[in-house]
Amino acid sequence: MRTVQLVAVGVAIAVLATGGIIAFRLDTGTRKLDYIAGSNDPNRVELDVTLQRVDVTGRELDLRIVPILYGNLADGTDAVPARDLEIDTSSLTTGLLRFKAHDRVSLQDVRMGVDEGLVSSYPFDSYAATIGFFVTAGDQNVPVSLRFRSYDALFTAELTDAAWPTGQLKANVLAGRTFSSSVLAWFLMVAMWALALSVLGAALTIVSKKMGLVWPAMGWMAATLFALVGFRNAAPGSPPIGALIDYGAFFWAELLTTASLVYVTVNGIRRARLT
Known part of the structure; x- marks a missing residue:
């Protein structure tokens, strides 16, 4: 009888551990998704945007932006612009990002305001924000694309409703609590x-x-x-x-x-x- 009980306990532990590992993989899998939007023009600027943190009390998104250059906008490598590059953002604190021609670009930290969502709804709170970019190279509008992902351990985020007329890109970001x-x-x-x-x-x-x-x-x-x-x-x-x-x-x-x-x-x- 004791042997049967020990076996039953072992099986229960194995089932629970397996279920936990499956849940972990499903949870982490939702955080590794890349969302791509915008122009596929061969001569374009791609903005690699990562969500570092959702600041629920300050109602802001902490974004990290790296421009990647394609075609005639690149000076030999996708990290060096052939012309002066300017990226205007919808951030009220950072505003305009400038990158000199023939100098290697560097990542930029930008804070975007949250339009909807209250931390008082925790643990059902979710947040929505509109992020926008206006890109010029040598004072000319250029096609823009966007690659978005989330690195916040407490939130999963997705990109929706993107629009990209030449030189501009606007999209909505929806962030909600992770499963865990x-x-x-x-x-x-x-x-x-x-x-x-x-x-x-x-x-x-x-x-x-x-x-x-x-x-x-x-x-x-x-x-x-x-x-x-x-x-x-x-x-x-x-x-x-x-x-x-x-x-x-x-x-x-x-x-x-x-x-x-x-x-x-x-x-x-x-x-x-x-x-």
Whole structure:
């Protein structure tokens, strides 16, 4: 019988581990997608754009941009422009990017504002932003293409609704929580409710059995009260207080735990005074 139990436990562990590896591969696979949009003209500027971070509190996207030159716009290599290159962006902080002719281009960090999305919706929050580029080489509009990918560990992002008249490119970026961060956030919410309900059940049992002041149980309840704060602060992305996770679980779990501890204490004191 013991051998059967050990085998069952081993199989369960193997199944769970395999499921975890599959989920990991599916999650990481969504982060490696490249989105390509724009002109396919042989003489064009391709903007290699990577999303480094979604700043949910500042409502900005941190983008890293590297121009890649094709055809007669390149001076021997795709990293050296044959003519002065200017890239105007829709960023309100960075604005115009300039690259001198015959000098190697370098990556540029640009911050784009978010149009839609609030961190207060965590863990269901998602963000939308419009990114735009206007490119000239030697004071002439040139065809533009865009390669976009996301490197933010907490968000997956995709490119939609791109338009590219000559010299311009505009597209929408949609960023949402990764599968892993969403699962962890949901687990924390369920765990907070489970802990609070466990404390409530213990409190009702102690009072109904007229057990008085049960110090170990009361110590556990008090410890749970502070453990819930640690659970809340472990939420991926460190959402500010007042997010949906608080109204959906944390505030209620703290309230139930506090009320249970006070209920047991008051009833225990009353019984102790009567004996």
